[in-house]
Amino acid sequence: MQEILSYIDKNKDRYESELKEFLSIPSISTAPENVADVRRCAAWVRDELKRIGMKQAQIFETAGHPVVYAEHMEAGGNAQTVLFYGHYDVQPVDPLHLWDAPPFEPTVRGENIYARGSADDKGQVFLNLKALEAHLKLNGTLPVNVKVMIEGEEEIGSPNLETFLEEHREFLKCDTVLVSDTPMYGYDTPSLCYGLRGLCYIELEVTGPNRDLHSGSYGGVVVNPINALAHMISKLKDEQGNILIDGFYDKILPEDKRERAELSKLPFDETSYKKDLNVNALVGEAGYSNVERLSMRPTLDVNGIWGGFMGDGAKTVLPSVAHAKISMRLVPDQTPQEIAKLFTKFIEKITPPGVRVKITELHGGPPAVTPIDSAGVRAASRALKQVFGKEPLLTREGGSIPIVEQFKRILHAPTVLMGFTLPDQNAHSPNEKLNLPHFHKGIKTSAIFFAEMAKE
Numbered sequence: 001m002q003e004i005l006s007y008i009d010k011n012k013d014r015y016e017s018e019l020k021e022f023l024s025i026p027s028i029s030t031a032p033e034n035v036a037d038v039r040r041c042a043a044w045v046r047d048e049l050k051r052i053g054m055k056q057a058q059i060f061e062t063a064g065h066p067v068v069y070a071e072h073m074e075a076g077g078n079a080q081t082v083l084f085y086g087h088y089d090v091q092p093v094d095p096l097h098l099w100d101a102p103p104f105e106p107t108v109r110g111e112n113i114y115a116r117g118s119a120d121d122k123g124q125v126f127l128n129l130k131a132l133e134a135h136l137k138l139n140g141t142l143p144v145n146v147k148v149m150i151e152g153e154e155e156i157g158s159p160n161l162e163t164f165l166e167e168h169r170e171f172l173k174c175d176t177v178l179v180s181d182t183p184m185y186g187y188d189t190p191s192l193c194y195g196l197r198g199l200c201y202i203e204l205e206v207t208g209p210n211r212d213l214h215s216g217s218y219g220g221v222v223v224n225p226i227n228a229l230a231h232m233i234s235k236l237k238d239e240q241g242n243i244l245i246d247g248f249y250d251k252i253l254p255e256d257k258r259e260r261a262e263l264s265k266l267p268f269d270e271t272s273y274k275k276d277l278n279v280n281a282l283v284g285e286a287g288y289s290n291v292e293r294l295s296m297r298p299t300l301d302v303n304g305i306w307g308g309f310m311g312d313g314a315k316t317v318l319p320s321v322a323h324a325k326i327s328m329r330l331v332p333d334q335t336p337q338e339i340a341k342l343f344t345k346f347i348e349k350i351t352p353p354g355v356r357v358k359i360t361e362l363h364g365g366p367p368a369v370t371p372i373d374s375a376g377v378r379a380a381s382r383a384l385k386q387v388f389g390k391e392p393l394l395t396r397e398g399g400s401i402p403i404v405e406q407f408k409r410i411l412h413a414p415t416v417l418m419g420f421t422l423p424d425q426n427a428h429s430p431n432e433k434l435n436l437p438h439f440h441k442g443i444k445t446s447a448i449f450f451a452e453m454a455k456e
Helices: 002-010 012-023 032-052 122-139 161-167 225-234 257-263 270-277 290-295 336-350 375-388 402-411 436-454
Strands: 055-060 067-072 081-087 107-109 112-114 145-151 176-179 191-196 198-207 299-307 321-330 356-365 393-397 415-417 433-435
Touching: 002 012, 002 122, 002 436, 012 032, 012 112, 012 122, 012 436, 032 055, 032 067, 032 122, 032 145, 081 122, 081 402, 112 436, 122 145, 122 436, 161 402, 176 375, 176 402, 191 375, 191 415, 198 225, 198 336, 198 402, 225 299, 225 321, 257 290, 257 393, 290 393, 321 336, 336 356, 375 415, 375 436, 402 415, 433 436
Parallel strands: 081 145, 081 176, 176 415, 191 393
Antiparallel strands: 055 067, 067 145, 107 112, 112 433, 198 321, 198 356, 299 321
16 A cells, blocks of 8 residues: 555645646536536546546436446456445535635635635545546556446436436445545544434425405404414424424434444534534533534424515514425434424414415435444544544534435445545635645545455
């Protein structure tokens, strides 16, 4: 491995130059005016895979943006097969005026490179490709069989990827999936994510009278939909943070004592956390630490609420309709479909007389957890320790990556979430950045990971 690590050190400047070229392509998947740029970026990824020595590098069309695929399957039939997944599409750049430099003109300031997609996910895709390149250039082969699948629709919910997996499940068959699309816990805290929460996202509409009414003439007799909505929302959780929906907790798996012990090692600084957010208290479900509340316990939050008069000044109106958007983060073995049904049944039970409710399911995805004693987690932990000099901590991410569950369900493969960005990366925000020392450490870690997988 030392020869490969030396090769990586010698090519730092080239890696950064090539990364800038990748980042300069405005592959915004949600914008119609960037369709040609997205396709150009897919071609760039295909050509890069060819250049580093991967085989069968090609573009697969979908109903939306294309998927780029390549493989190198010369390690033999008994060797592990790793599927590396990432995405080449990026978020929109608005608000543009908050960027310190144009978002598609990569700029290095200090130890960071600033550009849209630098952290999420082009930088992390690219570092894994450079790890594969190092093995191929020096050894002519890879320690394990490797498949690479880079999509162009992750930032719009991967609407066509599940179909792609279903149609190519034999083609994509693997033992482990590697994803680098999550942050590390901190600059000096190497970590490995092994779990993601799911999501059930609901829009709730409460309708009262057939038109807006004068609050003086009708108030006191006609039910105000905003009042009714507030009343209903207040019944969803108690003061201790427990969710009161009937049956909500019934399918949740018992917490693993080993997992709770691992999470307890994370250096969560409550004082700094509150200071950063400018809040004077943290609250949550009784009996659990803040780290556990943020990652391994379910949540219910109102993400938006509106109705009636919201302009300047006063208008004494009793509104006809009120709305709220409510998200629930889920943990194993909750499913978005079942939680949506329980939510609907509960809302119908607590709806006061005088109003009608309409519930719309907007978005959902199941939770996913990789066993912490799986081959991929073991190999990734060893690789991180060799590069960062300390045992990595195990974390669970509070957000959702629905594709991870799809890999498990369709390909029957566990996913290793080995990310190298940092908490202050500004993903999806102005001045998104990638820490370059972590980028280069990530290349080394990925190179060692593939070697360690060969031992599994």
